[in-house]
Amino acid sequence: MADVALHHATHFAKAYNAEIILLTIVKSINLPSLAFMSTSERRKVKQAFEESIIALKKESNRMLEKKSNELSKEGIKVTKMLIVASDPAGEIINVAKTRDVDIVIIGSRGLKGLAKLQVLGSVARKVSEHVHCPVLIVR
Amino acid sequence: MYKTILVPLDGSKMADKAFMHALSIAKTFDAELLLLTVIPENVVPTGAYRTWVHPSMVRRNINEIITLARQEATDFLNEKMEECEKNGVKASYKILEGDSASQIIKAADQKKVDLIVMGSVGLSGIKKLKTLGSVSRKVSENVSCPTLIVR
Numbered sequence: 001m002a003d004v005a006l007h008h009a010t011h012f013a014k015a016y017n018a019e020i021i022l023l024t025i026v027k028s029i030n031l032p033s034l035a036f037m038s039t040s041e042r043r044k045v046k047q048a049f050e051e052s053i054i055a056l057k058k059e060s061n062r063m064l065e066k067k068s069n070e071l072s073k074e075g076i077k078v079t080k081m082l083i084v085a086s087d088p089a090g091e092i093i094n095v096a097k098t099r100d101v102d103i104v105i106i107g108s109r110g111l112k113g114l115a116k117l118q119v120l121g122s123v124a125r126k127v128s129e130h131v132h133c134p135v136l137i138v139r
Numbered sequence: 140m141y142k143t144i145l146v147p148l149d150g151s152k153m154a155d156k157a158f159m160h161a162l163s164i165a166k167t168f169d170a171e172l173l174l175l176t177v178i179p180e181n182v183v184p185t186g187a188y189r190t191w192v193h194p195s196m197v198r199r200n201i202n203e204i205i206t207l208a209r210q211e212a213t214d215f216l217n218e219k220m221e222e223c224e225k226n227g228v229k230a231s232y233k234i235l236e237g238d239s240a241s242q243i244i245k246a247a248d249q250k251k252v253d254l255i256v257m258g259s260v261g262l263s264g265i266k267k268l269k270t271l272g273s274v275s276r277k278v279s280e281n282v283s284c285p286t287l288i289v290r
């Protein structure tokens with residue numbers, strides 16, 4: 001779905017001579033309380049968690065790199081952004097505001113969607129409701 | 140990319156803004172605009188009214204209201220059509236009756252539009268809360284084509 005959104009974004013960027021900000025959020029979660037664990041176990045859990053975030057970041061970075069190279073080849077100016085956050089929708093809204101973007105182009109659902117029910121995913125819904133600028137929901 | 144763009148208009152400021160966006164997009168992508176106004180059917184007075192007013196009179200008055208709304212909508216849409224023409228954008232319009240959201244969705248499916256451009260809140264919205272109006276929410280959730288929500 002995000003690829004379709006990117007496809008639309010490419011057309012927009014070309015037609016309006018606009019810059020694209022590629023934004024990926026690596027979703028982090030809060031760890032449950034580890035109070036009943038020994039110090040060494042706690043360290044192990046935390047380390048495993050941090051490693052998984054690092055691995056995710058690496059993979060996301062590679063994906064961003066690939067997409068931005070493709071766009072650059074077509075002569076579109078691209079900025080890559082990778083953010084680790086627990087609230088993807090809030091972060092998207094934030095970036096849209098601080099970068100003062102003209103339009104947000106987003107897929108109707110992301111990785112967790114129920115494709116059969118044609119409704120909005122939680123992130124798309126929250127973004128479409130709270131972002132300050134026009135938003136294009138792609139499906 | 141975009142050949143037909145559906146623009147639902149209800150006469151609100153936000154819909155006007157959506158129209159301006161749609162005009163710009165149509166111009167850049169060489170697309171055709173389909174302007175749509177839906178006249179709500181729910182002007183039927185309920186319950187107690189029927190005790191005092193004869194049903195036939197209610198029906199007649201409703202028809203009068205709808206006819207009036209249709210005329211006003213036609214004038215309004217013709218104005219918009221002129222604006223399209225001035226900008227060199229091909230456009231057509233349609234006036235439907237019924238529930239706004241479902242008529243918009245139906246029209247989008249029937250005409251196989253490539254994009255819907257609509258305002259985030261219409262005439263009954265609370266603008267201070269920057270959320271979606273009921274119509275734009277329902278449309279953006281249930282339609283099968285991309286939706287651009289303007290605010």
